[in-house]
Amino acid sequence: MILMSPPCQPFTRLGLQRDIADPRTKSFLYILNLLPRLSQLPRFILLENVKGFESSSARQCLVEKLLKCGYTFQEVMVSPTSVGIPNSRLRYFFMAKISTEAICSKDSQMSLLPAESESSQEPTLAIPLQPLSSLTKEEEMEGRVHYKLETTNDALRKRTQNSDLSVRQIQDFLEPEENVDIDQYLVPSKILLRYALILDIVKPICRRSICFTKGYGRYVEGTGSVLQSCLETETESVFKYLDQFSQEEKLQHLLRLKLRYFTPREVANIMGFPQSFSFPEQIPNKQRYRVLGNSLNVAVAATLLHQLISKC
Structure with a gap:
């Protein structure tokens, strides 16, 4: 299993949004380039980042690499309120897995057809996750609430x-x-x-x-x-x-x-x-x-x- 939480500054809505042009994405891109050359592919991958990553070039690189390796994946936006915690902290999660058959056939990996993404399927997880396309403007602004200057x-x-x-x-x-x-x-x-x-x-x-920050x-x-x-x-x-x-x-x-x-x-x-x-x-x-x-x-x-x- 690989767990990833790449630096969020290149993707945050409050930053410059330089995406893969930001030097802080280099380590993430290095891991992606290394992945197909591993002697044994990880069975599972879980990546977390801020909202904004889902529309980035870095995300596109991630998808392309994993599909070539035979992974299926799902993308969701989750806040702790989904698991009963009274805190708004909306985050992007990318969950990928690969079958044991694909791992065993690593030697013939280049002949594998790209696996179909699960992102268009109905979520089957136990917590009420929201597919990316279903987020409303209000939900995107989750957590940004003023006390007496509020609407x-x-x-x-x-x-x-x-x-x-x-x-x-x-x-x-x-x-x-x-x-x-x-x-x-x-x-x-x-x-x-x-x-x-x-x-x-x-x-x-x-x-x-609201979300507790550094x-x-x-x-x-x-x-x-x-x-x-x-x-x-x-x-x-x-x-x-x-x-x-x-x-x-x-x-x-x-x-x-x-x-x-x-x-x-x-x-x-x-x-x-x-x-x-x-x-x-x-x-x-x-x-x-x-x-x-x-x-x-x-x-x-x-x-x-x-x-x-x-x-x-």
Whole structure:
């Protein structure tokens, strides 16, 4: 089996989208060129990347190489909500397999006819995966939600997500209160005053949160949700007339919510890491957030791997 998660910068919608012209794709292209020359082809291949990879030249190179080697494949977009985790992290997955007959006939591989792609077939996996062609514009923008600058559709989508009983609540992934130094994780006053309107605020009973990125805790927009610790205060009442207050009054209203960042352990829980996982004590939170933001959701990858293998 080969598991691949090539650098996403050449394909991300927020980047330059240089695709195979970006030097960071060289290692990926090298592996593709090496694949047909292997003495034994891997039975399975699972690749993950950001949305945007599905329309790239790199993806086309991948498909051409694998078809020549006798693989069949399926492409899907998956978010952790598909496996009941309250987090939006839409990612592209490419799943390929090759029959044992094709592996055994490696010596005569060049005479094999290109295998038919499974991407046009109806998905048969246990989790509700979405074929690439079925994604709506709203789903493509999954996770990019502003709290009080949101549109009516954004607000409706949040309510819909929070009413989806197939997704667990945020509180199932939180550390016990006695284990968390709340003061250490409270959102700083200067962040509250400057960015309060674009913070994505969730409560423990919510069934949604936006994607946690490597910039969580350092940047605000689109890097992850913050948790409302004081549930006695109504969020709407704090924001209702916020623009009419002085800076000092605004801050006092916002502080009533006790907004805090998720701890690295809580982010790891949402990302599907087992309780046995831990960081060395000397690793600062900044670095913990960075590596977690760059990682895969373990529960999603594990489910896809299980289904890929069990189909054979």
